């Protein structure tokens with residue numbers, strides 16, 4: 001069984017979200033001994049700029065027009081990236097919240113892979129539909145503050161009333177590509193004083209561990 005793990009924090013050793021992912025992957029490995037994890041570290045990978053050739057290639061696909069040589073080269077890189085995704089049995093994403101949303105490296109990656117005919121389709125009758133198979137996806141998120149508006153946290157520390165755009169955005173964009181079997185673990189309030197941050201982190205670690213134990217059961221037997 002093969003997973004793709006997208007790592008989106010540059011903090012590495014000190015990263016809260018990466019430590020959650022490590023917990024999740026360790027318990028997944030205990031459950032699935034032959035687990036292969038293909039890590040895509042978005043901070044060491046040089047993603048291609050989404051320049052005019054990528055854009056024109058995308059518009060030409062939508063309009064059913066042939067690609068120029070440069071566009072075909074750009075498109076073949078996108079096809080290689082989406083093929084890599086399609087081969088996996090499941091996905092793991094660890095990320096910090098940045099400015100109420102996702103880090104720009106992850107947005108860059110999504111802009112490259114969210115492509116007509118590869119990860120989504122459109123018809124007048126159906127509207128948008130996903131082309132990725134709905135494989136289990138674990139999302140390990142950390143944020144400095146606590147967000148209560150989506151009802152996910154009712155702790156005393158949940159004093160913030162700000163909205164956050166990580167979960168709604170990922171649900172929408174991944175859902176549009178066909179991934180709806182999403183499982184979030186959120187270590188919220190990591191930048192609060194330790195008396196708030198530490199218990200929240202321990203609880204998120206526990207949730208990550210439990211998720212790793214259960215998430216792949218169905219995938220293995222099916």
Ligand SMILES: Cc1cc2nc3c(=O)[nH]c(=O)nc-3n(C[C@H](O)[C@H](O)[C@H](O)COP(=O)(O)O)c2cc1C
Nearest residue numbers: 009015016017096097098099100142143144145190
């Ligand atoms: C550039 C930047 C922007 C951030 N923006 C937010 C934010 O909007 N909301 C929030 O709760 N925390 C924010 N934080 C705090 C991080 O989400 C928090 O420290 C998180 O635990 C870091 O995860 P990591 O250790 O995996 O990188 C921000 C941190 C950085 C570096």
